[in-house]
Amino acid sequence: MITARQSRAARALLGWNQETLADKAQVSLTALKRLESLNGLEVYESTRDQVRRALERNGIVFLTSDQGEGVMLVRAKITSPAS
Secondary structure (H helix, E strand, C coil), rough: CCCHHHHHHHHHHHHHCCCHHHHHHHHCCHHHHHCCCCCCEEEEEHHHHHHHHHHHCCCCCEEEEECEEEECCCCCCCCCCCC
16 A cells, blocks of 8 residues: 555655646546645545556555565666667
């Protein structure tokens, strides 16, 4: 499950604002703001899933361990032209 902090950190890595992520995830801006709120507001699991999938499509990997959670941006592998 994606956390509010992971969503905000992933957006920062991608250089996206909330409007961009909401658009790419096809969720309302209000729903995204609820997800990213630290107040523990209720959010549909489908909203979390859509946001997670939109971020993953753009190179975000979600990290979770017994020590905490985080995010990582994986850059697309660039291949050199064949000689």
